[in-house]
Amino acid sequence: MKIPKRIQPLVEDGLVDEVLRQLMSGKEATVYMVRSGNELRCAKVYKEASKRSFKQAVLYQEGRKVRNSRRARAIEKGSKYGRDQQEEVWQNAEVDALYKLASAGVRVPKPYGCFDGVLLMELITDQDNQVAPRLNDVSMCAEQAREDHAIVMQDIVRMLCAGIVHGDLSEFNVLVDEYGPVIIDLPQAVDAAANNNAQKMLARDVNNMTQYYSQFAPELENTQYAKEIWGLYEKGDLHPEINLTGEFEESTEETDVDLVLLEIQAALIEEQERLLRINGQNESD
DSSP states (O other), rough: OOOOOTTHHHTTTTTSSSEEEEEEEOOEEEEEEEEEETTEEEEEEEOOOGGGOOTHHHHHTTOOOOOOHHHHHHHHHHHHHHHHHHHHHHHHHHHHHHHHHHHHTTTOOOEEEEETTTEEEOOOOTTTSSSOOOOOOOOOOOHHHHHHHHHHHHHHHHHTTTTTOOOOOSSTEEEEEEEEEEEETTTTOETTTTTHHHHHHHHHHHHHHHHTTTOGGGGGGGGHHHHHHHHHHHTTTTTOOOOOOOOOOOOOEEEHHHHHHHHHHHHHHHHHHHHHHHHHHHHHH
């Protein structure tokens, strides 16, 4: 097929030898099957921000660190340079997440790098070496559904232990190869510790996957994996190989409002004293 304009530089640099066909076009990118030497790979071409339909992107960008201070200021001001840098941060987020999650034992496509808005990565195939189907196109027996659901829950745990929440996980963002589920599409991945929406996003990810698998194994529908996982995470008890039960016991303890107010008041007094000390040092200088 004709080489897309955005992939042409990769061809010129020898990273891609041939573009074979388009695999899909989604809300944030178009994906092509390409040949690099003797290997078949994926080239994910990100759409420009003005053409991207990903909703509420600002919620996902909260807490993302920008190391370069000039870049951070430009992004904050919203200048053209800043918007370009914001796009680069958005695109690199998926590459960074893929490398980090692969190291954490999560089944994701192997990345080969992001080049001017084109992510080159492993092509996931099935046992017949055909492009692996999305989970939403797969039917299964109850036993397989329970097994694959457990694998996905464990991968969600590994992601959270690595400090990442997918943020848009569903049957449309999971491929199925001969070994089971493979998680894809991570440009919106969020920092679990720095994003205030992380708990809500994790719950949505878990519930989306549980709802899908419960079509084939109805007993999964009443499980409480989202609450169990986040509860363990908050207590510092979550680890990559933890055995989940799908059960969660809600706390019956009432919040001591007076104690909370006293703690807030103490924190305010401490901050005021700190500011006074700083002002006193500045005056003495």
